[in-house]
Structures are given as structure tokens and as C-alpha cells.
Amino acid sequence: MALRTLQVSPGFMRFMPKEYQDLVEKGPFGRKLKLSDLGTYKELLEEHPMCEGCAMAFFIRLALTALPAPEHTVILGTAGCGRLSLSQAAIPFVYGNYCDTNGVATGIKRGLALRFPDQPKDVVVMAGDGGLADIGFSQVLHGWFRQEKFTTVMLDNEVYGNTGGQESGMTKRGEVVKMAPVGKKFDKIDMIGLAKTAGVAYIARLTPTNPSRIVSTIRKAVLIAREVGPTYVQAYTSCNIEYAIPPQQVMEDARRVEKERYGFLEVMSEEAKAFLGGGEV
Amino acid sequence: MANTVNQRVVTPEHLLFEAPRTKAFITGSEAASEAVRRANVDIAIAYPITPQSETMERIGNLFAEGYIRDYYRAEDEVGAFSAISGASRTGVRCMTASSGPGLMRGLETIASWPGHRLPLVFLIMCRVINAPLSIQPDNLELDYMLTSGNILLHGENQQDFFDYTLAGFAISEKCEVTLPVAVAVDGFFVTHARAWVEMPSAELKLPPRDCYSEAVPMIDNENPPVRIARDAPIQKSNFISYQMHAAWQQEIHAAHERSRKWVSRYINGLVEVVNPEAETLIVASGSAVSQSREALRQAEEMGKKVGLIKVKSLRPFPTAELRAACRHAKRIIVPEFNCPGWLNREVRATLYGHSEAKIADGPRVYGGITMPTELILEWLFKSE
Numbered sequence: 001m002a003l004r005t006l007q008v009s010p011g012f013m014r015f016m017p018k019e020y021q022d023l024v025e026k027g028p029f030g031r032k033l034k035l036s037d038l039g040t041y042k043e044l045l046e047e048h049p050m051c052e053g054c055a056m057a058f059f060i061r062l063a064l065t066a067l068p069a070p071e072h073t074v075i076l077g078t079a080g081c082g083r084l085s086l087s088q089a090a091i092p093f094v095y096g097n098y099c100d101t102n103g104v105a106t107g108i109k110r111g112l113a114l115r116f117p118d119q120p121k122d123v124v125v126m127a128g129d130g131g132l133a134d135i136g137f138s139q140v141l142h143g144w145f146r147q148e149k150f151t152t153v154m155l156d157n158e159v160y161g162n163t164g165g166q167e168s169g170m171t172k173r174g175e176v177v178k179m180a181p182v183g184k185k186f187d188k189i190d191m192i193g194l195a196k197t198a199g200v201a202y203i204a205r206l207t208p209t210n211p212s213r214i215v216s217t218i219r220k221a222v223l224i225a226r227e228v229g230p231t232y233v234q235a236y237t238s239c240n241i242e243y244a245i246p247p248q249q250v251m252e253d254a255r256r257v258e259k260e261r262y263g264f265l266e267v268m269s270e271e272a273k274a275f276l277g278g279g280e281v
Numbered sequence: 282m283a284n285t286v287n288q289r290v291v292t293p294e295h296l297l298f299e300a301p302r303t304k305a306f307i308t309g310s311e312a313a314s315e316a317v318r319r320a321n322v323d324i325a326i327a328y329p330i331t332p333q334s335e336t337m338e339r340i341g342n343l344f345a346e347g348y349i350r351d352y353y354r355a356e357d358e359v360g361a362f363s364a365i366s367g368a369s370r371t372g373v374r375c376m377t378a379s380s381g382p383g384l385m386r387g388l389e390t391i392a393s394w395p396g397h398r399l400p401l402v403f404l405i406m407c408r409v410i411n412a413p414l415s416i417q418p419d420n421l422e423l424d425y426m427l428t429s430g431n432i433l434l435h436g437e438n439q440q441d442f443f444d445y446t447l448a449g450f451a452i453s454e455k456c457e458v459t460l461p462v463a464v465a466v467d468g469f470f471v472t473h474a475r476a477w478v479e480m481p482s483a484e485l486k487l488p489p490r491d492c493y494s495e496a497v498p499m500i501d502n503e504n505p506p507v508r509i510a511r512d513a514p515i516q517k518s519n520f521i522s523y524q525m526h527a528a529w530q531q532e533i534h535a536a537h538e539r540s541r542k543w544v545s546r547y548i549n550g551l552v553e554v555v556n557p558e559a560e561t562l563i564v565a566s567g568s569a570v571s572q573s574r575e576a577l578r579q580a581e582e583m584g585k586k587v588g589l590i591k592v593k594s595l596r597p598f599p600t601a602e603l604r605a606a607c608r609h610a611k612r613i614i615v616p617e618f619n620c621p622g623w624l625n626r627e628v629r630a631t632l633y634g635h636s637e638a639k640i641a642d643g644p645r646v647y648g649g650i651t652m653p654t655e656l657i658l659e660w661l662f663k664s665e
């Protein structure tokens with residue numbers, strides 16, 4: 001059980017920072033927790049340097065609470081805003097180069113499968129729209145075509161947030177952002193359609209308006225990736241800085257976007273459906 | 282995915298130096314894959330490019346035969362090199378290979394392996410870098426490897442390709458090293474030509490990777506510290522983060538220094554010196570060594586004594602060995618298969634202030650041109 005790796009020799013426990021003691025004693029490891037348990041246990045992620053009111057930070061917090069086995073989960077991120085908090089979570093986090101998340105995840109998943117054939121290890125990529133739909137596009141698609149068993153979560157803020165607001169392939173057509181001085185000339189890349197074509201076992205699109213939906217979606221995605229095949233979650237996580245959304249209006253914006261063009265969508269393969277039908281999630 | 286072939290685990294020392302060997306007349310591609318057969322590799326990831334492809338195809342066959350536990354053809358070199366880096370992080374033994382343009386495509390990834398402290402073996406079958414397009418041998422890509430932080434060995438022939446590949450795994454996984462090892466040979470001259478290669482029995486293999494004895498924790502949620510991921514970005518703009526990054530870079534260089542004794546042990550010294558007393562010397566690496574040996578023989582027939590220093594390891598560079606071997610030299614030439622002359626630059630920088638010798642700026646061939654011994658002889662005795 002990997003939980004033991006967190007534990008400290010009893011004699012030393014009292015010298016550890018309170019934060020750490022809490023993580024060992026009241027963390028989510030090895031426990032089956034629900035969304036409604038939030039506030040009763042020590043979360044994987046607490047402090048982080050993302051912007052005030054950032055929807056992405058909110059989404060990441062909830063996504064982390066949804067992991068079915070955090071003690072056996074590896075998270076991969078890359079250049080972009082998300083890694084600012086992901087790297088501070090109490091979970092092994094891999095940060096390679098910008099573009100490589102899904103290639104590295106392939107190697108990690110396969111390596112862990114060889115070393116621990118009897119212990120499922122969950123691998124989850126969480127990266128920006130630029131990281132996955134532009135520079136990492138090839139690795140994302142090929143991982144899907146190869147049917148690699150890990151989860152890809154796109155933190156879609158429809159812009160390159162971390163480098164200061166440039167156009168990405170997931171920016172809306174017509175949007176005037178940096179490097180699109182006269183407006184973006186083409187539509188958002190249809191990653192959902194591409195995922196279908198590539199035979200992704202579970203595909204979901206959502207906004208952060210509904211916390212329990214975030215939790216159930218991520219949980220399904222991780223469990224299906226463990227047992228069936230690749231899974232993809234595309235989450236609208238607005239950038240309040242680059243799109244000038246006042247922090248108190250972030251949820252209002254998400255609700256509007258959800259209604260207009262980002263409605264909840266779930267696509268499942270027959271095998272994934274059968275798997276879900278057979279057990280609780 | 283099961284490793285079905287039964288092989289006996291022996292120490293690297295036994296496999297490399299003690300086990301009886303038999304001779305086979307094989308290509309460099311065959312030699313490299315025969316080394317991998319005996320290397321207890323968990324994962325190999327391939328992407329085709331001439332002149333590398335044949336080796337990785339053969340390694341694919343090893344997977345089919347049960348000598349390797351996982352193998353696939355990646356989407357491109359960035360995909361292959363990234364996936365290898367993921368696999369290495371989990372503690373399995375892994376390898377990949379490429380040539381000129383493929384290496385250049387994956388260079389960001391290659392240069393990030395050392396920083397992530399990833400033991401793995403990367404085979405390089407040297408080839409011209411475009412443009413114009415060409416598939417011919419030319420080892421310009423090694424210039425880019427010199428500052429990549431990878432350990433870099435340069436084999437002369439098929440035998441070296443076999444031995445250095447096996448040695449590469451042993452060096453790479455030593456705790457005080459914990460770095461990727463690149464093993465290069467010149468394409469076609471070595472990969473596609475046959476020569477006699479002496480090999481220990483295929484019933485023997487290296488011990489498995491002992492990942493908990495390395496310098497950094499694995500990403501496997503099984504060994505502490507779990508909370509401090511190896512790959513935390515040091516991106517804040519403050520003095521502490523600058524210091525951390527600087528210290529990390531220094532540590533990679535320190536690991537190179539610490540690797541010297543292991544490289545030296547497993548490939549029998551960083552250099553080989555022929556005719557150490559000669560005042561006219563050739564310094565070479567790779568296939569240029571073979572051509573230099575022949576030039577040496579021809580010079581002897583002409584009654585002239587010439588020495589040869591074969592540089593086997595480019596990183597770590599044999600600084601002390603080269604200075605000692607060149608102390609009394611009067612003239613040095615550096616035959617190379619590349620246009621800018623990276624070995625020449627290394628030799629000059631190393632010998633500056635340590636030798637009175639005149640160092641010729643050549644001879645060099647590139648773009649696929651061969652190196653006739655006449656050219657070496659002409660450069661050797663040009664000044665006379």
C-alpha cells in the first residue's frame with residue numbers, strides 16, 4: 001500500500017509541520033470520500049499561486065477531490081497555469097516539456113503496468129488548451145489512437161493564459177486576442193469530435209457550474225481509463241485575467257457559456273457503459 | 282508482454298569481461314540489437330529513420346521473441362523520447378534510438394533527460410542533418426549532443442556498438458551517475474557494414490534495473506518522498522529559484538565527473554592510445570579511428586612513426602588522458618566526419634596551455650564523403 005510512503009516513524013511525527021501531520025492523519029488517502037465530505041478532511045491541494053477567483057483553480061480543486069485512489073495516482077502537467085497549483089498538491093506530479101504530457105503519460109502508464117501488474121495505478125494529464133490542442137496535439141491524438149489507458153483533462157480557458165493571452169486553437173472564432181490582432185480566423189478545434197474518431201472510451205465536456213458533476217465526471221474518467229481505454233474531459237475554465245471577467249462574475253460567465261455553447265456532454269463507448277453499469281462510481 | 286525467454290542474470294562485469302565470447306560476422310545494427318537482447322530491457326520505443334531503423338526493427342523482433350517486455354512504434358521522435366522519459370521515471374529499463382534529423386527533432390526532450398535524472402540508453406546512428414535532404418553518414422548531430430548533459434560515447438566499429446550499448450545501461454543506472462547514456466556510431470559505415478563481433482552467450486543478461494538505488498525517487502507512489510515530486514518547476518523569479526536551478530545544473534556536471542570511473546571501467550578507459558611515444562599524433566573518434574589505424578599502418582610502411590588517440594567517451598571528455606598523451610607531441614591532426622570540426626574544437630580547448638603541438642584544423646569530410654587514408658597521410662605530413 002503506497003500510503004505507507006507518507007507515514008513518518010512515530011517518534012518523528014511530532015517534529016513534522018502541522019500541514020504534514022494533517023495530511024497523514026486526515027488526508028484523503030485510502031478513503032472513499034464524497035463531495036459532501038469536503039471540509040472534513042485535509043485536501044490534496046490548499047495553497048497555490050493562481051489568480052484570485054480563477055475558474056481553473058476551482059476546477060482543479062474539485063477534480064483532485066474526485067480521484068478514486070489518490071495514493072496510487074500520478075498527475076502530469078505542463079507549462080501553463082494549471083501546473084502552478086497541481087505542482088503544490090500532495091500527489092506525485094510530473095512536469096516535462098511543453099507538448100510532452102501525453103507521451104510521458106504513455107511511458108509512465110506502461111512502466112507502472114510492468115512493475116505493478118496487480119496494483120492499478122491511475123495516470124491523469126491535466127493541461128491547458130494550448131498544451132493539448134496545439135503543441136501537444138500529436139501526442140494527444142496518437143495516445144488516443146493507441147488506446148493508452150490514461151485520462152486527459154483539458155483545462156480550456158480558450159487562450160494561452162500563462163504567456164499572457166495569446167490565441168490558441170481553442171479560442172473562439174473572431175476573438176481578438178494577442179497574436180490574433182484582427183480576430184481568430186477559424187473555429188475552436190473540435191477535440192470532442194476528434195476524440196470520438198479516435199475511439200476514446202469516455203468523453204465529457206463541462207463547465208465548472210456544477211461541483212458534483214465535476215466530481216462524478218472525473219471519477220468516471222479515471223476509472224474507465226483504468227479498466228477500458230483512454231478518456232477525455234474538456235472543461236471550460238475561463239481565464240478572468242485575459243478575458244477581463246471580474247472574479248465575482250466567473251460563475252455567471254460559466255453559466256452563460258454553458259448555456260450558449262458549452263453544454264454538458266457525455267459520450268461513452270459500449271464497453272465503458274457496460275463497465276459503469278457493473279459497479280458503483 | 283510477458284518476458285518468456287529464460288536468461289541467466291550475471292553482473293555487468295561478467296557479461297562484459299569474463300563470460301566466454303564467440304565470434305559472429307554481423308552488421309552494426311545486428312550488434313546493437315544483440316546487445317539489447319542481453320540487456321534485460323523492459324521497454325523500447327521506436328520511430329523509423331535511416332540508418333537507425335534496422336536496429337529498432339530488430340529490437341521489435343526481440344519483443345516478439347520475449348526478450349523485451351514492452352515495445353511500440355511512436356508517433357514521432359518527440360513522442361518516443363517523451364514516452365521513454367515517462368517510462369524511465371517509473372523505474373523500468375528503457376531505450377530508444379535515432380539519427381540526424383530525428384535527433385534534432387527531439388532535441389528539447391533529449392536535453393531535458395539529464396535534468397530529470399533519467400537513466401536510459403539512447404543509440405545514435407549518425408546521419409547528415411538537413412538541408413539539403415540526405416541520408417548519408419556525417420556526425421554533425423553529435424555537436425548538439427555535447428552540451429545536452431547526456432553522457433556520450435562514440436563507438437568506432439560494430440564491436441564497440443555491442444560493448445558500449447551494454448556498458449551504457451550499467452553506467453546510466455549507477456547511483457552517483459543517474460543520467461542518460463547516448464551511444465553513437467557513424468551511420469552506414471558501422472550500422473550497415475559487417476565485421477567480426479565477439480559476444481557472450483545470449484543465455485546471459487544484465488541484472489534488472491535497481492531503481493531504488495538511484496539518485497532520485499521513482500514516480501511510482503511506492504517510495505518516499507512522495508510529496509516532493511522530482512519535477513517541480515522552479516519558475517519563480519527570485520534569487521532562491523535561480524540558485525536552485527544553478528545548483529541543479531552544477532549537479533549534472535558533477536554527476537558527469539563522478540561517471541568517469543564507471544565509464545572508464547565499463548569501456549576500458551576513456552581513450553585508447555597507439556604508439557604513445559610518437560611526436561606526430563592523430564586524435565579521432567568514431568569511424569575516423571578505423572581509417573586512422575589504416576593510415577598509421579601505411580605511414581609505418583613509409584618508415585614514419587605516427588601515434589593515435591582514440592577518444593571513446595566525448596562526455597565525460599578525457600581531459601587528463603588527452604593532456605598526458607599529447608604532452609610531447611609536435612603535430613596533431615584531427616580527422617572528422619563533420620563540417621564544423623567539433624572534436625577539433627574540443628581538442629584545442631583541452632590542450633590549450635598543456636601542449637606545444639601544432640594542431641591542424643582538419644582533415645574533415647562531410648555530407649557522406651568517405652575519408653581516404655591518403656587524405657589523413659597528406660594532412661599528417663603536410664608541413665614537412
Ligand SMILES: Cc1ncc(C[n+]2csc(CCOP(=O)(O)OP(=O)(O)O)c2C)c(N)n1
Pocket residue numbers: 079080081082097098127128129130131132155157159160161162163168
Ligand atoms: C516548447 C515551448 N514552447 C513555448 C513555451 C511557452 N509557453 C509556456 S506556457 C504557454 C502557454 C500555455 O497556454 P495553455 O497551454 O493554454 O495553458 P494556460 O496557461 O492557458 O492554462 C506557452 C506558449 C514553452 N514553455 N515551451
Ligand code: SF4
Pocket residue numbers: 050051054055056057081157161162238239240241242
Ligand atoms: S492567468 Fe487566467 S487561467 Fe491563469 S491563473 Fe490567472 S485567471 Fe487563471
